[in-house]
Amino acid sequence: MPNGQIMKALSGFYYVRSEGNLYPCKGRGNFRKKKVTPLVGDYVTFETDVNDEGYILGVQERRNELIRPPIANVDQAIVVASVVEPEFKTFLLDRFLVLVESKSIQPIIVFTKTDLASEQQMDQMEQYKRDYEALGYVVIMGSVKVEQNMEMIIPHLRGKTSVVAGQSGVGKSSLLNALHPSLAIETNDISKSLGRGKHTTRHVELIELEEGLVADTPGFSSLELHDIELETLRDYFPELKHYGEQCKFRGCMHHKEPKCAVKEAVASGLISAYRYNNYMQFYEDIQNRKPRY
Ligand SMILES: Nc1nc2c(ncn2[C@@H]2O[C@H](COP(=O)(O)OP(=O)(O)OP(=O)(O)O)[C@@H](O)[C@H]2O)c(=O)[nH]1
Numbered sequence: 131m132p133n134g135q136i137m138k139a140l141s142g143f144y145y146v147r148s149e150g151n152l153y154p155c156k157g158r159g160n161f162r163k164k165k166v167t168p169l170v171g172d173y174v175t176f177e178t179d180v181n182d183e184g185y186i187l188g189v190q191e192r193r194n195e196l197i198r199p200p201i202a203n204v205d206q207a208i209v210v211a212s213v214v215e216p217e218f219k220t221f222l223l224d225r226f227l228v229l230v231e232s233k234s235i236q237p238i239i240v241f242t243k244t245d246l247a248s249e250q251q252m253d254q255m256e257q258y259k260r261d262y263e264a265l266g267y268v269v270i271m272g273s274v275k276v277e278q279n280m281e282m283i284i285p286h287l288r289g290k291t292s293v294v295a296g297q298s299g300v301g302k303s304s305l306l307n308a309l310h311p312s313l314a315i316e317t318n319d320i321s322k323s324l325g326r327g328k329h330t331t332r333h334v335e336l337i338e339l340e341e342g343l344v345a346d347t348p349g350f351s352s353l354e355l356h357d358i359e360l361e362t363l364r365d366y367f368p369e370l371k372h373y374g375e376q377c378k379f380r381g382c383m384h385h386k387e388p389k390c391a392v393k394e395a396v397a398s399g400l401i402s403a404y405r406y407n408n409y410m411q412f413y414e415d416i417q418n419r420k421p422r423y
């Protein structure tokens with residue numbers, strides 16, 4: 131029985147890529163009793179009959195799944211933030227990083243629109259770039275408009291399934307188009323001038339670049355920390371995880387506990403105050419979230 135990965139779903143067919151070929155398949159298998167709906171990105175087993183019609187027989191367990199865009203088994207998120215227009219905010223970047231990490235997706239950070247930034251703004255961004263790199267993140271900074279540094283993303287796509295994520299207007303669609311011009315995804319300037327909504331009837335598709343697979347649609351531009359538990363939030367801040375090992379209390383949340391190594395590291399400048407403040411802000415947001423029934 132061949133194995134493959136679903137590249138797109140359209141009009142009741144799942145297009146399964148296997149050994150360089152694409153097989154249109156319908157669902158027919160045990161997974162349907164378990165109410166599993168195949169998603170783009172799923173690894174499946176399938177068979178083809180004498181008429182070359184394909185049937186999905188089983189869906190392998192997912193590493194993760196996103197709802198918007200509906201896609202499974204994402205390895206990597208290209209988290210896009212613009213230096214200006216809209217102005218860079220660590221708070222928003224950190225939210226994306228937390229969300230992405232909570233899904234076991236590897237983030238790479240891309241700062242865009244350097245062509246619009248003042249020298250002073252660039253100095254500040256260089257500092258942020260160093261900060262995030264020191265935490266272990268890959269950070270690429272440049273401009274889609276003047277084609278600066280965006281090619282540095284390409285080697286990071288190799289062998290992975292990636293999505294693009296980030297706040298509205300930072301340049302996600304522009305970046306996707308730059309990576310793969312034939313995508314021709316509508317960017318803000320076009321859709322605004324035509325006065326119609328964006329991504330209205332688009333289906334999700336994994337695009338095969340030479341290096342790897344990229345979802346052809348920007349993912350989660352707005353997000354809530356809905357599914358994250360208070361106790362796991364600290365795990366998504368690499369520096370809190372690192373210094374937290376030396377806290378007096380094992381379950382230290384780095385909040386009001388005494389002898390907290392994280393708070394000491396913030397006080398001595400080993401942890402950036404803005405990162406800790408963002409952690410506390412998310413902490414409170416999660417704590418205040420209404421129970422869901
Ligand atoms: N000057 C400059 N403009 C850019 C750059 N990247 C994108 N833009 C512009 O920024 C605007 C928003 O870009 P989009 O690619 O539509 O942004 P998006 O993140 O996909 O936005 P949403 O679809 O709303 O989430 C467009 O007018 C782009 O032309 C850049 O590097 N430099």
Ligand SMILES: [Zn+2]
Binds near residue numbers: 384389391393
């Ligand atoms: Zn602590």
